[in-house]
Each structure stands twice: as C-alpha cells, then as structure tokens.
Amino acid sequence: MNNLNTISILTKKIFKKTVEIQKEFPELYELLDETPLFFSEKEKNITIKDLRQYLISLITQQKYFEKEIIKKHDLQ
Template sequence: MKSTYNLQNLTGQIFNVTAKIQSLYPELYFLLNETPLFMSPNEKNITMKDFKQYLSSIRMQLITFEKAKNKK
C-alpha cells in the first residue's frame, strides 16, 4: 500500500520523530541543529521532496543512534 504524503502529514511525522528524539535522546536532539534543512520564511522553493528527505534523514539518525546505544 502506497502511503500518501501531503504537507500536513510530513510535518506531523517530522514533529513526531523530533519529539521522540527530544524526549528520549536529548544529546541527539542537540545535534539536529546540524541536520541540513535550509528553510526560512522567505524561502519559496521548498518542495515535498525536501520534506521527505529531511524526514528520512532524521529517522536514519534516530535509528543509527538507537543501534549505537544498544551496543553499549
């Protein structure tokens, strides 16, 4: 089944992953500032692809961080 993405869905997913990182792994949350997603109120060319890539990026960071934590 193909998932449908819209702006509300993507931003909700980004919020959920970010909130999980913030609550469970504050040390990783601090590093999210280094995750590139260059958005400003003046940016008009942000695409759904940009949001999808950012979501994928923070999910992968979370998975990698969790695996590293579990190895300790």
C-alpha cells in the first residue's frame, strides 16, 4: 500500500471515529478541540505516524469516557 492510500484510510478512520464520538458522546466531542493533532518535530507536514497517533488518541479517549460513564451509572 502506498503512502497516499494509507493517509486516505487513516483520514477516513479518524473522520468515522469523530462522527461516532459526536453522535454517541457529545460531551466528549466538545472536548476534542482540546486534543491537538501532534506533529512530528522533524516534519513540517502531517505524517502517517501523526495520523495513527491521533486515531489512537481518539480511540483511547472514547474508551476512557465510556468507562467513566459506566462508573457513574454503577454509583447511582
């Protein structure tokens, strides 16, 4: 797979995950503005590594948020 295909796939996954968060967890979606896309210090452009890290960050935040919601429901 070439770099453009990989970038396209990652971008689609990021978009899909963001839409999923927006629909299922609007409170978390509002906080995503505070989650910057980190760029490699050596690179001036967004790299595949940057996109992968950002996708992982979104997934991790969603999982954490889901766990917190479950905890709150269990405490009630």
